[in-house]
Amino acid sequence: MPRPKKSENKTDLSDLLSEHQIDRSRAIGGQVYDLLRLFIILDQLQPGMQINELDIAKWLGVSRTPVREAYQRLMSDGLVITQPKVGSVVSSIDHKRIKEGIIIRRALEREVVRLICENDVDLDRFSANLALQRVAVSQSDAIEFFKQDEAFHLMLADLAGIPTAWKMAQSVKAHIDRARIRVTSNLPDRINQAFDEHLKLIDALKQKQSDTALDLISQHIEAIFSDVDKITPENLNI
Amino acid sequence: MPRPKKSENKTDLSDLLSEHQIDRSRAIGGQVYDLLRLFIILDQLQPGMQINELDIAKWLGVSRTPVREAYQRLMSDGLVITQPKVGSVVSSIDHKRIKEGIIIRRALEREVVRLICENDVDLDRFSANLALQRVAVSQSDAIEFFKQDEAFHLMLADLAGIPTAWKMAQSVKAHIDRARIRVTSNLPDRINQAFDEHLKLIDALKQKQSDTALDLISQHIEAIFSDVDKITPENLNI
DNA sequence: GTTTTCTAATTTTGATGAAAATTTATAGCC
DNA sequence: GGCTATAAATTTTCATCAAAATTAGAAAAC
Numbered sequence: 439m440p441r442p443k444k445s446e447n448k449t450d451l452s453d454l455l456s457e458h459q460i461d462r463s464r465a466i467g468g469q470v471y472d473l474l475r476l477f478i479i480l481d482q483l484q485p486g487m488q489i490n491e492l493d494i495a496k497w498l499g500v501s502r503t504p505v506r507e508a509y510q511r512l513m514s515d516g517l518v519i520t521q522p523k524v525g526s527v528v529s530s531i532d533h534k535r536i537k538e539g540i541i542i543r544r545a546l547e548r549e550v551v552r553l554i555c556e557n558d559v560d561l562d563r564f565s566a567n568l569a570l571q572r573v574a575v576s577q578s579d580a581i582e583f584f585k586q587d588e589a590f591h592l593m594l595a596d597l598a599g600i601p602t603a604w605k606m607a608q609s610v611k612a613h614i615d616r617a618r619i620r621v622t623s624n625l626p627d628r629i630n631q632a633f634d635e636h637l638k639l640i641d642a643l644k645q646k647q648s649d650t651a652l653d654l655i656s657q658h659i660e661a662i663f664s665d666v667d668k669i670t671p672e673n674l675n676i
Numbered sequence: 677m678p679r680p681k682k683s684e685n686k687t688d689l690s691d692l693l694s695e696h697q698i699d700r701s702r703a704i705g706g707q708v709y710d711l712l713r714l715f716i717i718l719d720q721l722q723p724g725m726q727i728n729e730l731d732i733a734k735w736l737g738v739s740r741t742p743v744r745e746a747y748q749r750l751m752s753d754g755l756v757i758t759q760p761k762v763g764s765v766v767s768s769i770d771h772k773r774i775k776e777g778i779i780i781r782r783a784l785e786r787e788v789v790r791l792i793c794e795n796d797v798d799l800d801r802f803s804a805n806l807a808l809q810r811v812a813v814s815q816s817d818a819i820e821f822f823k824q825d826e827a828f829h830l831m832l833a834d835l836a837g838i839p840t841a842w843k844m845a846q847s848v849k850a851h852i853d854r855a856r857i858r859v860t861s862n863l864p865d866r867i868n869q870a871f872d873e874h875l876k877l878i879d880a881l882k883q884k885q886s887d888t889a890l891d892l893i894s895q896h897i898e899a900i901f902s903d904v905d906k907i908t909p910e911n912l913n914i
Numbered sequence: 915g916t917t918t919t920c921t922a923a924t925t926t927t928g929a930t931g932a933a934a935a936t937t938t939a940t941a942g943c944c
Numbered sequence: 945g946g947c948t949a950t951a952a953a954t955t956t957t958c959a960t961c962a963a964a965a966t967t968a969g970a971a972a973a974c
Contacts, residue, residue, distance in 0.1 A: 465760060465928075490954060501930045503741075506955090507748060514752070522703060523936045523955050538838045545787035545841075549779060600776045603783075606844050704957075728926060739958045744927085761927050761964040 454482060455497040466500050467507035473498075474508055478517050478528055479616045485530040489518070515609055517616075536617050536666055539610030544659045546603040547591070551639075551655045553598035555648035560597070564640050567593060575633045578626040583633070590636060617666045631661070692720060693735040704738050705745035711736075712746055716755050716766055717854045723768040727756070753847055774855050774904055777848030782897045784841040785829070789877075789893045791836035793886035798835070802878050805831060813871045816864040821871070828874060855904045869899070 454477070460469055474494070477483040495505045509526060512518040516535065520526040554561075567590050574583035588608075595604035622628050635658045642651040692715070698707055712732075715721040733743045747764060750756040754773065758764040792799075805828050812821035826846075833842035860866055873896045880889040 467928085492954080502955095503929055510745060510748060511752070514749070520955085521937090524938075525954060534837075535840075538840055541787060541791070541838055542784070542841055542844070545783050546780070549783035553779070599772075600779055602773075602776055602848065603780055606780070610840065730926080740927090741957055758927080759965095761925095762966080763926060 452493075452497050455494065456499075458498070460498055460500055466504035470494075470498060470500065470504050471508035471511050474512060475515070475517060475612065478512070479612055479619065481616065481619055483528050485528050487528045489526055489528060491526070515612055517612060531617055531620075532613075533666075536613050537663070539613050540659060540663050542610050543607045543614070544656055546607050547594070547655050547659060548652055550595050550598040550600060550603055551643070551651045552648065553600065554594070554643055555646055555651060557599070561640060561644050563597070564590070564593065568636065568640065571633050571636060575626075575630050578629075580625050580629055583629045587632065587636075614662055614666070618662060621665050628665075632658070635661070689721070689725075690731075690735050693732065694737075696736070698736055698738060704742035708732075708736060708738070708742050709746035709749050712750060713753070713755065713850065716750070717850055717857065719854065719857055721766050723766050725766045727764055727766060729764070753850055755850060769855055769858075770851075771855075771904075774851050775901070777851050778897060778901050780848050781845045781852070782894055784845050785832070785893050785897060786890055788833050788836040788838060788841055789881070789889045790886065791838065792832070792881055793884055793889060795837070799878060799882050801835070802828070802831065806874065806878065809871050809874060813868050816867075818863050818867055821867045825870065825874075852900055852904070856900060859903050866903075870896070873899070 455473075458473060460466055474483065474489075483489065491502045491505045491509065495502045498505070509518055509520065513520055513526075517529055518526050519529050567586060571583060571586045571590065574580075574586055591607070592601070592604045595601050595607075635654060639651060639654045639658065642654055693711075696711060698704055712721065712727075721727065729740045729743045729747065733740045736743070747756055747758060751758055755767055756764055757767050805824060809821060809824045809828065812818075812824055829845070830839070830842050833839050833845075873892060877889060877892045877896065880892055
């Protein structure tokens with residue numbers, strides 16, 4: 439990694455981060471992690487961008503320690519690449535990694551669906567969440583829908599008895615979401631479709647149609663892929 | 677978490693850790709993590725044991741910063757529980773978590789096997805690794821076998837094109853191994869059986885018998901479970 | 915005399931700023 | 945043109961301070 443001359447065109451990022459308030463009464467490291475992770479997924483922190491600890495710390499008004507903590511978690515997520523003693527950059531969007539992520543997430547969520555079909559679980563617990571999803575869809579509120587979508591999948595894994603599976607799926611999901619942010623053209627359509635798939639899945643689960651449910655969850659996750667696949671060239675890392 | 681009076685019977689752990697040399701020329705945080713992780717899996721650091729950062733740092737002859745880094749990774753592995761401003765303990769062995777881990781690992785490795793059967797991969801690359809396994813088995817060298825076993829499963833995931841799957845499987849494997857250390861009575865038998873299962877799996881893969889291969893990998897992982905299940909009572913966390 | 919409540923001390927993690935170590939780019943020299 | 949020394953940028957580690965939580969003991973209330 440070349441060490442570029444210290445450039446001064448950092449104002450964009452500086453302004454972006456300076457706006458955000460850190461709550462000093464809660465652990466800072468976690469807040470920095472959440473913030474940076476979101477910025478990377480939302481493409482505000484772009485692939486290849488150099489992010490040194492001192493600058494981030496200064497802009498956020500905290501010391502380097504909590505920033506470092508955040509970096510370590512981002513590194514283990516594969517969202518940041520650190521070369522020891524040299525520097526850190528936001529990782530590039532790697533088509534292969536996304537493909538891998540989708541395969542892993544599909545395998546995990548298929549297992550979740552399989553377990554729910556096998557064991558008796560109370561599927562009525564989804565009604566509140568689905569209602570919130572419906573409201574978000576009707577208002578085309580993508581942010582709120584994504585929040586409820588996460589809650590939906592978490593609840594699924596929870597009811598299946600393997601909450602860790604969702605934690606893992608989430609870590610690969612970051613890469614998928616980051617790519618998706620760039621390529622999804624018609625967001626209202628997309629969330630409407632996703633909501634429809636959620637409804638169908640719960641229906642199939644309630645009727646214990648395990649084959650149908652497995653197909654539905656696979657399609658639900660693979661739908662993401664067709665999105666990503668159509669835009670990102672196979673071998674081009676942005 | 678109660679805060680017990682500072683007791684002075686720490687000599688066992690102190691001695692245990694003081695013996696280990698830290699290589700100052702490589703990153704310390706990673707070394708501390710590897711060391712503590714191994715100690716927890718090997719049951720030298722036992723469930724419920726309190727481990728405060730300062731003591732570990734002193735015994736290892738390093739500062740608290742790299743120890744903190746290690747703790748953060750151990751926490752995300754679920755091997756250490758830290759209550760803010762109170763303290764850290766080695767997590768208890770949770771039967772439910774192990775069960776979950778086995779289900780997740782099985783799902784991931786079944787996907788690996790499925791992908792290998794679907795796509796054409798060079799399975800001759802296993803011969804060297806299998807030879808090393810054979811030597812380890814013949815010498816009843818469990819440590820060496822476990823090392824080669826890890827390499828075997830990593831190579832499997834690599835050839836399937838989803839190396840991340842093995843990284844994930846590894847994080848749940850720590851919990852499984854920790855329990856297994858306590859219950860496996862006849863280690864030479866166990867590694868002999870595992871080696872046999874590896875051979876059969878590669879055979880099935882070479883002949884593209886995907887159903888057989890899927891059954892074999894499932895059994896390979898579930899074999900662990902029968903071990904753990906027979907000793908650890910369902911609801912008793914140690 | 916017993917129980918409850920308040921206060922101070924102790925322990926532990928959280929955060930900070932500075933010093934040390936290391937790598938890389940750049941300029942100067944042969 | 946290639947090699948070496950120097951300086952800059954950055955991470956890594958350290959020692960120290962700050963904040964939070966629990967315990968222990970004294971004081972107060974019953």
